[in-house]
Amino acid sequence: MLGSVFYILNIIFFIGLVILIFSPIFLGVPFMPTHKKQAIRMIELAQIKSGMKVVDLGSGAGRLLFLAAKSGAQTLGYELNPFLVLWTKLVILVTGKQDKIKVFYKSIYDANIKDMDVILMFLYPPHMKKMVKKLQEAKPGTIILSYAFALPEWQLIKKEQGIYVYRR
Numbered sequence: 001m002l003g004s005v006f007y008i009l010n011i012i013f014f015i016g017l018v019i020l021i022f023s024p025i026f027l028g029v030p031f032m033p034t035h036k037k038q039a040i041r042m043i044e045l046a047q048i049k050s051g052m053k054v055v056d057l058g059s060g061a062g063r064l065l066f067l068a069a070k071s072g073a074q075t076l077g078y079e080l081n082p083f084l085v086l087w088t089k090l091v092i093l094v095t096g097k098q099d100k101i102k103v104f105y106k107s108i109y110d111a112n113i114k115d116m117d118v119i120l121m122f123l124y125p126p127h128m129k130k131m132v133k134k135l136q137e138a139k140p141g142t143i144i145l146s147y148a149f150a151l152p153e154w155q156l157i158k159k160e161q162g163i164y165v166y167r168r
């Protein structure tokens with residue numbers, strides 16, 4: 001019995017690993033978490049406070065989600081790598097953050113960003129170009145932070161430690 005559970009867990013782990021390795025081919029963005037120091041700085045720069053609504057577009061393993069939730073925000077993540085979605089859901093469950101963090105297996109282009117106070121992202125240039133149009137759905141005043149890559153055509157408010165800050 002224990003042997004077959006172990007066998008199934010091994011298969012799940014192997015499938016997850018394959019998805020993780022090959023997802024860049026399908027998604028155009030490999031999974032790479034925002035560096036811890038910069039992730040913390042993103043939350044500070046966004047001035048995230050209790051009750052704010054925050055979304056991470058391409059939430060990966062959830063680093064930004066958990067940091068934003070720690071500051072009291074209601075956080076949403078959108079992610080297309082099923083392994084990372086499952087992992088994030090598991091950590092949410094284990095840490096008891098179900099009331100603060102939700103993660104969806106859904107494309108960032110289908111994300112509901114209309115009510116968000118803060119939008120976080122760490123995506124690569126081809127996505128940044130497409131984001132220019134998508135971000136028109138955000139309400140005026142929304143703070144947008146992008147790690148590593150700039151949003152073409154958007155007026156930059158601030159750049160620090162590779163973090164680009166914008167306001168819709």
Ligand SMILES: C[S@@+](CC[C@H](N)C(=O)[O-])C[C@H]1O[C@@H](n2cnc3c(N)ncnc32)[C@H](O)[C@@H]1O
Pocket residue numbers: 023027028029030031032033034056057058059060061062063064078079080081084106107108109121122123
């Ligand atoms: C560079 S990682 C950043 C992860 C996380 N935001 C962080 O800062 O730690 C980008 C993530 O975007 C995800 N991604 C790429 N294209 C996507 C899409 N169309 N919809 C949802 N997620 C996507 C990738 O699977 C990857 O996990």
